[in-house]
Amino acid sequence: MKQLADTRIAIVGLGLMGGSLAGALDGKCRAVVGIARREETLEAARARNLITQGTTDLAAGVRNADIVILATPVRAIISQLAEIGSLLPPGCLLIDLGSTKAHIATAMAGLPDHVDPLGGHPMCGKEVSGLPAADPALYQSKTFILCPLPRTSEGGLELGRALAEAVGAHPLVLAAERQDYLAGTVSHLPYLLACALVSTADATVSADPAVWQIVAGGFRDTSRVAGSDVTMMVDILLTNQDKVLGAVNAYQAQLKRLARLVEAADEEEMRSVLSAIREKRLEMFP
Amino acid sequence: MKQLADTRIAIVGLGLMGGSLAGALDGKCRAVVGIARREETLEAARARNLITQGTTDLAAGVRNADIVILATPVRAIISQLAEIGSLLPPGCLLIDLGSTKAHIATAMAGLPDHVDPLGGHPMCGKEVSGLPAADPALYQSKTFILCPLPRTSEGGLELGRALAEAVGAHPLVLAAERQDYLAGTVSHLPYLLACALVSTADATVSADPAVWQIVAGGFRDTSRVAGSDVTMMVDILLTNQDKVLGAVNAYQAQLKRLARLVEAADEEEMRSVLSAIREKRLEMFP
Numbered sequence: 001m002k003q004l005a006d007t008r009i010a011i012v013g014l015g016l017m018g019g020s021l022a023g024a025l026d027g028k029c030r031a032v033v034g035i036a037r038r039e040e041t042l043e044a045a046r047a048r049n050l051i052t053q054g055t056t057d058l059a060a061g062v063r064n065a066d067i068v069i070l071a072t073p074v075r076a077i078i079s080q081l082a083e084i085g086s087l088l089p090p091g092c093l094l095i096d097l098g099s100t101k102a103h104i105a106t107a108m109a110g111l112p113d114h115v116d117p118l119g120g121h122p123m124c125g126k127e128v129s130g131l132p133a134a135d136p137a138l139y140q141s142k143t144f145i146l147c148p149l150p151r152t153s154e155g156g157l158e159l160g161r162a163l164a165e166a167v168g169a170h171p172l173v174l175a176a177e178r179q180d181y182l183a184g185t186v187s188h189l190p191y192l193l194a195c196a197l198v199s200t201a202d203a204t205v206s207a208d209p210a211v212w213q214i215v216a217g218g219f220r221d222t223s224r225v226a227g228s229d230v231t232m233m234v235d236i237l238l239t240n241q242d243k244v245l246g247a248v249n250a251y252q253a254q255l256k257r258l259a260r261l262v263e264a265a266d267e268e269e270m271r272s273v274l275s276a277i278r279e280k281r282l283e284m285f286p
Numbered sequence: 287m288k289q290l291a292d293t294r295i296a297i298v299g300l301g302l303m304g305g306s307l308a309g310a311l312d313g314k315c316r317a318v319v320g321i322a323r324r325e326e327t328l329e330a331a332r333a334r335n336l337i338t339q340g341t342t343d344l345a346a347g348v349r350n351a352d353i354v355i356l357a358t359p360v361r362a363i364i365s366q367l368a369e370i371g372s373l374l375p376p377g378c379l380l381i382d383l384g385s386t387k388a389h390i391a392t393a394m395a396g397l398p399d400h401v402d403p404l405g406g407h408p409m410c411g412k413e414v415s416g417l418p419a420a421d422p423a424l425y426q427s428k429t430f431i432l433c434p435l436p437r438t439s440e441g442g443l444e445l446g447r448a449l450a451e452a453v454g455a456h457p458l459v460l461a462a463e464r465q466d467y468l469a470g471t472v473s474h475l476p477y478l479l480a481c482a483l484v485s486t487a488d489a490t491v492s493a494d495p496a497v498w499q500i501v502a503g504g505f506r507d508t509s510r511v512a513g514s515d516v517t518m519m520v521d522i523l524l525t526n527q528d529k530v531l532g533a534v535n536a537y538q539a540q541l542k543r544l545a546r547l548v549e550a551a552d553e554e555e556m557r558s559v560l561s562a563i564r565e566k567r568l569e570m571f572p
Contacts, residue, residue: 145500170499172499172500174496182496185487185497186500187502190507190508192541192544194504195544212570213458219476222507225503227568228564230557234556244548254489255479255482255534255538257482262478267524274520277485280512281480
């Protein structure tokens with residue numbers, strides 16, 4: 001089995017995720033080749049010592065790679081999967097960092113046999129994006145989900161685990177459907193909730209200038225992820241549509257239940273329901 | 287007009303808000319008298335040098351006060367307003383720190399003529415409560431809403447402003463109805479949204495132990511205020527019922543609109559709506 005220290009790693013896309021990963025892999029492997037569309041991105045990555053080599057030529061960049069990592073938005077990954085197979089050397093491990101996994105797993109299943117595909121999803125979003133925000137410590141202590149396909153080799157999965165651990169993350173093996181269901185509720189739903197909160201304030205109270213003086217931490221925190229990168233989020237929503245809509249439906253039922261509780265003004269019932277929720281929140285984040 | 291430096295201030299309730307205010311007023315006035323139900327609370331406040339004197343006897347505590355501050359939950363304030371009037375010396379400024387103001391303003395209107403009432407609402411919630419969490423820096427740079435009644439004297443309002451500024455806050459004069467409408471959307475609504483998110487996760491994905499490994503910052507931040515003090519929140523919801531239900535209705539319409547957008551999968555429209563929301567969020571919190 002290949003050892004991470006002996007591998008040449010090519011990273012396609014040097015945004016927040018790819019740039020941070022490149023920096024985190026420094027010294028953990030033989031070389032980190034950065035592949036970007038624009039020469040300026042490569043120059044910036046070189047200036048920050050994030051990559052060993054850089055190229056705008058995908059074919060040249062991946063030709064001698066032991067591991068290729070697709071660090072672009074989900075639908076860009078799906079397009080790349082349709083064309084990258086023939087460019088990869090035999091036995092090459094191909095990992096992606098896309099936020100939804102079922103559509104990517106389907107696209108990966110169509111790769112030529114000489115490629116070893118493995119889905120990946122590091123749980124380390126930020127509301128910033130792009131190489132300037134890249135930080136080699138981004139993956140530290142984060143969960144790095146790995147979604148092997150039936151065709152993924154044992155050695156490929158082990159190399160994926162070693163890579164996740166090398167950048168300080170905790171690997172977690174999950175089936176693609178299961179990861180999409182869970183992420184739909186704990187990651188994609190909060191994004192839509194935050195967006196709806198910003199829209200609501202915009203449509204109602206924002207006409208009163210005093211509102212910006214009374215906005216406190218609750219609104220700021222609850223709305224934070226509405227500042228997420230739109231290209232990334234559109235990709236996520238379009239490739240996890242069913243799970244996201246299911247989560248929104250479940251949420252609307254819960255919110256309706258709380259509104260009825262306020263309307264009924266039954267103090268004991270309110271206290272009991274809200275206390276139970278508070279306890280759950282404390283269990284979730286002790 | 288009375289100067290803050292010459293006043294004796296009595297604070298009823300030494301929880302997070304009252305305890306923090308007591309500490310912040312140290313050296314800014316002649317004396318800070320703490321009034322609590324339990325002797326242990328007074329001892330803890332004395333041990334932390336938050337108060338000059340302490341008593342469990344409301345009548346004795348307020349007898350010589352120039353300013354009395356009610357720092358208890360909203361409905362406790364409303365009960366206290368029914369009995370405290372006759373205990374207060376002539377010209378005493380009575381301020382409350384309740385999170386909703388219209389019901390309190392109504393109760394204040396019934397106070398005897400020798401009392402000068404002024405509504406207050408410092409915007410500095412935390413999900414912790416009680417004296418152990420008290421921090422004299424809590425009010426620093428926060429907005430301190432003041433809701434004068436038609437009967438509030440000019441000197442009383444000025445003394446209220448001076449008090450807010452003395453603890454590092456920015457006073458903002460608002461009518462009670464207007465503050466309740468704004469707070470209903472930017473403060474009370476986020477609480478219900480966070481609670482509904484915790485309930486949703488609890489009712490769906492929480493059965494899968496992997497979910498706690500993939501929960502990222504988005505869920506944590508969006509659900510944070512679900513950990514707020516329940517007694518305080520029940521009081522707020524019961525005394526700002528109409529405004530809160532109006533805000534929930536407006537929110538449900540916005541969330542439904544976003545869900546339709548995901549369902550229609552019209553990429554251009556999604557990108558345009560979500561980008562506009564992202565811009566709004568950046569305007570709100572530059």
